[in-house]
Amino acid sequence: xxxxxxxxxxxxxxxxxxxxxxxxxxxxxxxxxxxxxxxxxxxxxxxxxxxxxxxxxxxxxxxxxxxxxxxxxxxxxxxxxxxxxxxxxxxxxxxxxxxxxxxxxxxxxxxxxxxxxxxxxxxxxxxxxxxxxxxxxxxxxxxxxxxxxxxxxxxxxxxxxxxxxxxxxxxxxxxxxxxxxxxxxxxxxxxxxxxxxxxxxxxxxxxxxxxxxxxxxxxxxxxxxxxxxxxxxxxxxxxxxxxxxxxxxxxxxxxxxxxxxxxxxxxxxxxxxxxxxxxxxxxxxxxxxxxxxxxxxxxxxxxxxxxxxxxxxxxxxxxxxxxxxxxxxxxxxxxxxxxxxxxxxxxxxxxxxxxxxxxxxxxxxxxxxxxxxxxxxxxxxxxxx
Numbered sequence: 001x002x003x004x005x006x007x008x009x010x011x012x013x014x015x016x017x018x019x020x021x022x023x024x025x026x027x028x029x030x031x032x033x034x035x036x037x038x039x040x041x042x043x044x045x046x047x048x049x050x051x052x053x054x055x056x057x058x059x060x061x062x063x064x065x066x067x068x069x070x071x072x073x074x075x076x077x078x079x080x081x082x083x084x085x086x087x088x089x090x091x092x093x094x095x096x097x098x099x100x101x102x103x104x105x106x107x108x109x110x111x112x113x114x115x116x117x118x119x120x121x122x123x124x125x126x127x128x129x130x131x132x133x134x135x136x137x138x139x140x141x142x143x144x145x146x147x148x149x150x151x152x153x154x155x156x157x158x159x160x161x162x163x164x165x166x167x168x169x170x171x172x173x174x175x176x177x178x179x180x181x182x183x184x185x186x187x188x189x190x191x192x193x194x195x196x197x198x199x200x201x202x203x204x205x206x207x208x209x210x211x212x213x214x215x216x217x218x219x220x221x222x223x224x225x226x227x228x229x230x231x232x233x234x235x236x237x238x239x240x241x242x243x244x245x246x247x248x249x250x251x252x253x254x255x256x257x258x259x260x261x262x263x264x265x266x267x268x269x270x271x272x273x274x275x276x277x278x279x280x281x282x283x284x285x286x287x288x289x290x291x292x293x294x295x296x297x298x299x300x301x302x303x304x305x306x307x308x309x310x311x312x313x314x315x316x317x318x319x320x321x322x323x324x325x326x327x328x329x330x331x332x333x334x335x336x337x338x339x340x341x342x343x344x345x346x347x348x349x350x351x352x353x354x355x356x357x358x359x360x361x362x363x364x365x366x367x368x369x370x371x372x373x374x375x376x377x378x379x380x381x382x383x384x385x
Contacts, residue, residue: 112139115275153185156182170332177216180217225283253338
């Protein structure tokens, strides 16, 4: 067993709490992970009592005339890294560090949960301390904003693979482009981009925005995987459940168009596997659910699980626009949603194939499974009480 002593370069001003907060006088090799990330959370000089083979290549030390300096910092909470200051990553490229952006969103959160189960070194990017406090145990929470490249640089320091996802807003191209720029500057090796179905052949709405980011990513020269998911099962609840509960019906200008919905948990499995790069590098995956259904069939399925009659009411696009604007939705969002709806009416979302099943290694979540699990969302208020 090799040992060394620590000489702190500066001490806390408050002597009353010094004993609990300063670094220990002595620690033994090999150090546990909590010692490196926690108790050595100060600036110190390590004096070796005898030669320790292999220490020269440790990323936490730099040698200078027989002394080894650890660039660390005091903190009152020694076992928890400060927000915005990631644990130092290995510099020799041998260790993998994954960053999940958009960790508080529906897709990002699902990817983070999957990554936390499957990977040992994961960071999650948030925009607020309140959201960051919800990070899974063992995951490093980082505060950063897509519009602030400096904060992105801190979050991406030492990261090898990144999952990039952004809310569908008009600034999507600019914001995701910022992330890709900083990924290049930070030496990120692989990027998984959450895009949208239609990005390959539909220039309008969200697919058109995503295509611009896809093209930029391909031009960077970084290894990449692009995911183009079809409609989300969760959107059935988000968009249709309120009117179903209140009126027993949902409304859209979809006609007989079909959509093969899929679950975000299945997208998450694909994303985490794609973060490994390898065989997934350079691939674009169009992800479809196991079956394509129309709104008419959807209404029948909801009726069955909810125990009440639910109707699908097909309305003119102009009426749908007026209704969404009346609910307070911004005009850009209404236009984008209606343009996306046109893509589905042209048959763009009706494809089914075996790709999703092959990628996740099991049967995907089905529409009936999702509706059964969320049946109470479609019942009227009295029945749900």
